[in-house]
Amino acid sequence: GNSVTQMEGPVTLSEEAFLTINCTYTATGYPSLFWYVQYPGEGLQLLLKATKADDKGSNKGFEATYRKETTSFHLEKGSVQVSDSAVYFCALLRTGAGKSTFGDGTTLTVKP
Amino acid sequence: EAGVAQSPRYKIIEKRQSVAFWCNPISGHATLYWYQQILGQGPKLLIQFQNNGVVDDSQLPKDRFSAERLKGVDSTLKIQPAKLEDSAVYLCASSSYLAYEQYFGPGTRLTVT
Numbered sequence: 001g002n003s004v005t006q007m008e009g010p011v012t013l014s015e016e017a018f019l020t021i022n023c024t025y026t027a028t029g030y031p032s033l034f035w036y037v038q039y040p041g042e043g044l045q046l047l048l049k050a051t052k053a054d055d056k057g058s059n060k061g062f063e064a065t066y067r068k069e070t071t072s073f074h075l076e077k078g079s080v081q082v083s084d085s086a087v088y089f090c091a092l093l094r095t096g097a098g099k100s101t102f103g104d105g106t107t108l109t110v111k112p
Numbered sequence: 113e114a115g116v117a118q119s120p121r122y123k124i125i126e127k128r129q130s131v132a133f134w135c136n137p138i139s140g141h142a143t144l145y146w147y148q149q150i151l152g153q154g155p156k157l158l159i160q161f162q163n164n165g166v167v168d169d170s171q172l173p174k175d176r177f178s179a180e181r182l183k184g185v186d187s188t189l190k191i192q193p194a195k196l197e198d199s200a201v202y203l204c205a206s207s208s209y210l211a212y213e214q215y216f217g218p219g220t221r222l223t224v225t
Contacts, residue, residue, distance in 0.1 A: 100214065
């Protein structure tokens, strides 16, 4: 079956540090890949997406590249801010079937 | 554009009682999802509707959970009887098509005592 594995948290960084949150997946077919973010007290929001191999999704300074050869979709940001403190979820959606699978989330805390 | 609406936001019940959650998706979205999110874990898909038909309910505990989307718009998820391990946030999401990104509601936090 499908699965998503995220790096374990929590992750604590200083402001302006470089961020990487690892995500690897197992899936049949050709899934679409997503990163969602959940700010404290709020619902899940789509951060970025990629629908095919080698696609790069980007939003708000965050980027992730769909790597089929390594089955990965790592989230990166060059310079984090305190406002980026949240829980980040990697997810896959198997195209055509609609089955969605989420990772367990990685909590990021950014200190001033 | 209004987002996904859910009610209630919070619910506390005793074990063996029943509870129902309501979701109204974004207008025009054909696909509706119900997820269970236990503290410290990612959302787990319970059931997925395409219009008023069920696409996937393989992880729905059918002995106690039921869901319906009779007119292909809003949906209700019911638990009867509730167990302690059902304490979680129940999330509703919708998308315009099976393979498109999902938009989430604020969730209902259920506590079973």
